[in-house]
Amino acid sequence: MDAIVVTNLGKAYRQYHSRWSRLIEWVWPFGRARHERKWVLRDISFCVSPGHALGIIGTNGAGKSTLLKLITGTTQPTLGSVNMQGRVAALLELGMGFHPDFTGRQNVVMAAQLLGLHEDEVNLHMAEIESFAEIGGYIDQPVRVYSSGMQVRLAFAVATAVRPDILIVDEALSVGDGYFQHKCFARIRMFQEKGSTLLFVSHDLAVVRSLCDQAIWLDNGVIRDAGETKTVLDRYAKSIYAKEQEVEAATTHLPVTNNIPKPRTRQKRDCRLDFINNTNLRNDIEVFEFNQDAESWGDGKAKITFTQLQDLNGAPLSWIVGGEEVVLAIEALALEELKSVIVGFMVRDRLGQNLFGDNTYLATFDKPIAVEENHLFRSNFHFFMPLLPRGTYAITAAVAVGTQQNHIVHQWTNEAVYFESHNGIGVNGLIGVPMQSITIEKVSSISR
Amino acid sequence: MSLVKQIWIYRGFILGSVKREFQSKYRNSLLGASWLVLQPLSQILVFTLVFSQVMRSRIPGLDSSFGYSIFLCAGLLTWGFFADLVGRYQNMFLENANLIKKINFPTICIPVIALLNAGINFIIILSLFIGFMLLVGSFPGSVLILIVPVLLLQITLAMGLGMTIGVLNVFFRDIGHLFAIVLQFWFWLTPIVYPLQSLPYWAQEIVNLNPMTPLITAYQSIVVQGEPPLWASLMPSCTFACLLCLFGMYLFKIRAGEMIDEL
Numbered sequence: 001m002d003a004i005v006v007t008n009l010g011k012a013y014r015q016y017h018s019r020w021s022r023l024i025e026w027v028w029p030f031g032r033a034r035h036e037r038k039w040v041l042r043d044i045s046f047c048v049s050p051g052h053a054l055g056i057i058g059t060n061g062a063g064k065s066t067l068l069k070l071i072t073g074t075t076q077p078t079l080g081s082v083n084m085q086g087r088v089a090a091l092l093e094l095g096m097g098f099h100p101d102f103t104g105r106q107n108v109v110m111a112a113q114l115l116g117l118h119e120d121e122v123n124l125h126m127a128e129i130e131s132f133a134e135i136g137g138y139i140d141q142p143v144r145v146y147s148s149g150m151q152v153r154l155a156f157a158v159a160t161a162v163r164p165d166i167l168i169v170d171e172a173l174s175v176g177d178g179y180f181q182h183k184c185f186a187r188i189r190m191f192q193e194k195g196s197t198l199l200f201v202s203h204d205l206a207v208v209r210s211l212c213d214q215a216i217w218l219d220n221g222v223i224r225d226a227g228e229t230k231t232v233l234d235r236y237a238k239s240i241y242a243k244e245q246e247v248e249a250a251t252t253h254l255p256v257t258n259n260i261p262k263p264r265t266r267q268k269r270d271c272r273l274d275f276i277n278n279t280n281l282r283n284d285i286e287v288f289e290f291n292q293d294a295e296s297w298g299d300g301k302a303k304i305t306f307t308q309l310q311d312l313n314g315a316p317l318s319w320i321v322g323g324e325e326v327v328l329a330i331e332a333l334a335l336e337e338l339k340s341v342i343v344g345f346m347v348r349d350r351l352g353q354n355l356f357g358d359n360t361y362l363a364t365f366d367k368p369i370a371v372e373e374n375h376l377f378r379s380n381f382h383f384f385m386p387l388l389p390r391g392t393y394a395i396t397a398a399v400a401v402g403t404q405q406n407h408i409v410h411q412w413t414n415e416a417v418y419f420e421s422h423n424g425i426g427v428n429g430l431i432g433v434p435m436q437s438i439t440i441e442k443v444s445s446i447s448r
Numbered sequence: 449m450s451l452v453k454q455i456w457i458y459r460g461f462i463l464g465s466v467k468r469e470f471q472s473k474y475r476n477s478l479l480g481a482s483w484l485v486l487q488p489l490s491q492i493l494v495f496t497l498v499f500s501q502v503m504r505s506r507i508p509g510l511d512s513s514f515g516y517s518i519f520l521c522a523g524l525l526t527w528g529f530f531a532d533l534v535g536r537y538q539n540m541f542l543e544n545a546n547l548i549k550k551i552n553f554p555t556i557c558i559p560v561i562a563l564l565n566a567g568i569n570f571i572i573i574l575s576l577f578i579g580f581m582l583l584v585g586s587f588p589g590s591v592l593i594l595i596v597p598v599l600l601l602q603i604t605l606a607m608g609l610g611m612t613i614g615v616l617n618v619f620f621r622d623i624g625h626l627f628a629i630v631l632q633f634w635f636w637l638t639p640i641v642y643p644l645q646s647l648p649y650w651a652q653e654i655v656n657l658n659p660m661t662p663l664i665t666a667y668q669s670i671v672v673q674g675e676p677p678l679w680a681s682l683m684p685s686c687t688f689a690c691l692l693c694l695f696g697m698y699l700f701k702i703r704a705g706e707m708i709d710e711l
Contacts, residue, residue, distance in 0.1 A: 014709070075708055102471075102475075113458075114553055
């Protein structure tokens with residue numbers, strides 16, 4: 001039994017020749033039709049099985065939003081049908097229906113009622129909604145004094161207060177700051193793990209790639225391609241690329257080999273940094289303060305007191321440049337005596353994908369560190385900051401006890417520190433690894 | 449059947465919306481809900497002062513000094529309810545366009561909310577009017593309960609008309625402007641400020657074609673004379689109202705989808 005079944009869906013809007021045409025047609029419906037049908041979607045059929053995620057991609061005007069409107073039922077299809085099993089939550093227009101004169105709390109009730117919930121059901125979830133939206137005392141202020149980010153946070157918190165069987169997400173999440181996006185995607189992933197079916201529309205291919213297992217490419221109202229996300233996305237990207245370049249795909253191939261660099265003098269930095277850092281290609285990364293109130297869990301035997309990116313002299317950094325050396329310092333307080341403590345971190349992108357991370361386990365394998373009660377301890381991770389595509393990132397810090405495989409978490413803090421890459425030009429992939437050397441040279445001529 | 453079920457499922461939203469409309473209206477005012485009472489109260493007082501004291505109008509066959517003002521209120525307040533309801537219905541889809549377009553909920557909730565809002569306003573006005581009648585000693589007695597069936601008939605008529613106009617107004621905005629004019633003529637073609645008998649016979653025949661005439665006359669007969677209305681005279685209006693209501697619902701049903709595309 002599929003969660004979403006869409007069969008031969010089509011949508012046409014009527015276009016009348018003049019203002020009077022409709023009136024004439026209504027009054028005298030027997031004559032010839034005085035309108036044309038403008039098809040914005042045609043022959044759309046697909047199904048999504050429960051717990052799976054489908055991404056819908058396509059350029060502006062391809063019909064993505066219309067398709068979502070048809071699926072959520074706000075618009076009636078001209079042809080075909082949509083069948084869905086279970087409770088649907090649609091995050092199409094966050095904050096729709098918020099009344100500026102009412103307090104956040106009243107609006108939460110109103111928005112939830114619009115979803116078909118009752119006031120007592122809403123009150124059950126109120127505390128959870130408040131804590132997720134993180135708007136503090138503003139919850140009892142009228143919504144007109146909210147920033148747009150606060151409105152979106154509250155709206156998202158309401159719309160996802162109850163786990164839906166089917167979650168439909170439009171570009172809605174592109175608003176809001178990095179921290180909030182992290183939380184939203186974490187929640188979406190959590191829903192996915194618990195078995196919610198996801199329908200996701202975005203221009204952001206990275207999001208679709210990471211969340212969805214199947215994808216549909218809409219082009220001019222028809223399905224141009226459908227299947228495995230990777231395949232569809234690659235074809236889509238190729239078509240976009242071809243459109244942008246407007247050149248034939250055939251390029252002349254030079255006989256090029258990538259020489260494996262010989263172990264020359266130990267070069268620590270990416271060889272291009274001196275040049276790149278003097279141009280606008282510099283990978284500037286802004287680092288935000290340690291987030292004391294970040295969401296965390298654990299048995300509470302230790303508390304992470306700060307997490308900080310520092311330079312080699314231990315001075316905190318507010319800006320770093322991708323490719324440069326940095327030190328990540330994580331300091332924690334032992335609230336009880338701890339034996340063989342492990343400190344670790346993980347860097348995640350805004351979609352919650354793990355990019356890189358490490359822990360102290362192997363480094364302290366032969367001589368486990370024990371910490372007495374009420375003692376502070378600190379670990380430093382010294383590494384080259386990878387080059388990062390534009391976007392926000394978060395460092396998750398954790399303190400545990402035991403081994404890498406078998407440990408008890410004392411504290412695990414999601415999103416302890418945020419940082420944002422402002423310029424990711426020239427970074428390929430999830431992260432750019434600082435290159436030791438890149439060369440191109442002619443090897444020999446080949447006679448044909 | 450499914451409509452009733454949808455309304456029942458969304459009763460939380462409907463009741464919440466009704467509550468919120470009243471809250472939002474008086475939210476930022478110092479006197480708050482008192483305005484709800486002050487407005488109709490001043491209306492009743494003005495009629496009474498102007499017509500019973502200043503102009504000293506009299507209704508033939510009724511010599512209480514408040515006779516004319518009670519006669520006037522009987523027609524004017526109920527007409528006000530009628531016009532309020534039709535006016536709300538005329539614009540309800542346009543005003544809630546954002547909600548209808550973006551959120552999937554039963555559209556039928558909107559007319560229900562409009563009806564409840566207008567109804568509560570009228571109940572407040574009606575109770576003030578009853579209080580006023582008690583005060584001046586012209587309370588008609590238990591016969592007053594008979595206005596309930598007449599009011600139900602009036603609501604049916606207003607809903608049928610309002611629904612039709614509301615749907616048409618989405619497609620042809622002229623309807624809204626046109627109806628504002630029609631409503632003015634209609635008001636004067638209804639025996640509200642003048643008794644029907646005061647017209648020459650040929651004019652009475654024209655005014656009698658108006659479906660609102662027997663309703664307003666019924667209110668006046670109950671409130672002023674304290675006599676039950678002539679039920680038979682209400683039958684044509686009743687038939688008309690039911691047909692209009694069915695037509696309105698039919699129009700809403702077949703055009704609901706297209707309406708969303710048009711908004």
